[in-house]
Amino acid sequence: MNDDIHQPDEDFxxxxxxxxxxxxxxxxxxxxxxxxxxxxxxxxxxxxxxxxPIEVIRNREKKWMHMCKHWDYWTSTGKEKLRERCRKGIPDSMRCEAWQRLVQSPALSSRQGPVLNQEKPKPQPLSRGLLRKSSSHLSKS
Incomplete structure (x- = not known):
């Protein structure tokens, strides 16, 4: 065996x-x-x-809780105010709820729910068809 391999490089x-x-x-x-x-x-x-200040944060949280509770109104009539409040910033405590509503995930999950909850079909084992195909391939040649 060569011992040079284990020697550290001079440049390193x-x-x-x-x-x-x-x-x-x-x-x-x-x-x-x-x-x-x-x-x-x-x-x-x-x-x-x-x-x-904490008072300002609490007031913003209350406003966002009210907006989330009455989301249909804010997405139809109060669009400008919703846009303005989004640009001011969503409070950290309401960020998850607000983003779920902004991307319309409740509506999407209710529409796509049956499809998402369906059980996936089980894949067929390859071994069943493999023998048939390989034997027919061999008999033709």
């Missing part, structure tokens, strides 16, 4: 911990906001982020 030297940390800090990934979106106007530096 392990990096020090501080060098690794420097590399991690200087990543090529662009900054993302708290929702995972990349850069752009919506990006806010966490150090400069404005903290919204």
């Amino acid at each position: 030297a392990p990096m020090a911990v501080d060098e690794v940390e420097d590399l991690e800090d200087s990543t090529l990934d662009p900054p993302v906001d708290r929702y995972g979106f990349i850069g752009g106007q919506q990006y806010t530096d966490p150090a400069k982020a404005h903290v919204t």
Whole structure:
């Protein structure tokens, strides 16, 4: 056996911990906001982020709960107000419910529910037809 394989390369030297940390800090990934979106106007530096008072957050949550409860009205008559509130921001506690309604998942699941709940047909085993096909193939040649 050749022992040269196990010898470390002279050009290769392990990096020090501080060098690794420097590399991690200087990543090529662009900054993302708290929702995972990349850069752009919506990006806010966490150090400069404005903290919204709890009273304001609670009022927005109440408005969104009311909107979700009366969704048909807001999607027909109150479209402009719905658009305005979406642009202001959906409260974190209502984000899941609001997105489900915005993409109309309750309507889609009620329409597609029977199809989605059907049991899938079981696949037929290949071994049954395999012997027949291979034997007929052999008899023709």
